[in-house]
Amino acid sequence: xxxxxxxxxxxxxxxxxxQAIGHALESLGFDGVGDVxxxxxxxxxxxxxTEAAAQEKVAAMCRQLLANTVIENYIIEIDG
Amino acid sequence: xxxxxxxxxxxxxxxxxxQAIGHALESLGFDGVGDVxxxxxxxxxxxxxTEAAAQEKVAAMCRQLLANTVIENYIIEIDG
Numbered sequence: 290x291x292x293x294x295x296x297x298x299x300x301x302x303x304x305x306x307x308q309a310i311g312h313a314l315e316s317l318g319f320d321g322v323g324d325v326x327x328x329x330x331x332x333x334x335x336x337x338x339t340e341a342a343a344q345e346k347v348a349a350m351c352r353q354l355l356a357n358t359v360i361e362n363y364i365i366e367i368d369g
Numbered sequence: 370x371x372x373x374x375x376x377x378x379x380x381x382x383x384x385x386x387x388q389a390i391g392h393a394l395e396s397l398g399f400d401g402v403g404d405v406x407x408x409x410x411x412x413x414x415x416x417x418x419t420e421a422a423a424q425e426k427v428a429a430m431c432r433q434l435l436a437n438t439v440i441e442n443y444i445i446e447i448d449g
Contacts (some may be wrong), residue, residue: 350399
């Protein structure tokens with residue numbers, strides 16, 4: 290079973306990494322580039338879990354380690 | 370129009386960030402954690418583009434800036 294986790298900055302939180310990417314894209318000549326946001330994408334292989342148990346376990350991982358829930362949101366997908 | 374881009378390490382490429390996450394999860398008491406891989410997730414707002422043009426433009430962005438195609442794969446989704 291595989292968990293796919295997206296960790297993204299909440300709306301309104303300043304994203305200097307995303308801004309740097311936006312500026313770099315403009316410097317390279319790409320036009321029509323608006324807001325750019327960068328987040329993390331994490332894949333975790335899980336052994337011996339049901340889908341519900343995996344979902345709950347990964348949510349605990351996000352709260353405790355993977356996301357800073359003050360400024361970040363997380364989305365979890367579990368693939369069987 | 371919004372582009373959602375996943376940049377992930379190719380299979381077989383060593384992922385120390387992912388390993389560090391795996392070790393940290395074990396230290397926190399999570400069991401049954403297998404391989405962990407960390408990638409990047411980038412969202413780009415695009416102005417005035419058709420879906421086909423956006424797809425092509427973002428692929429060029431990935432090749433030129435967002436991904437190191439020697440060691441990384443990229444996946445592009447375009448949301449209308």
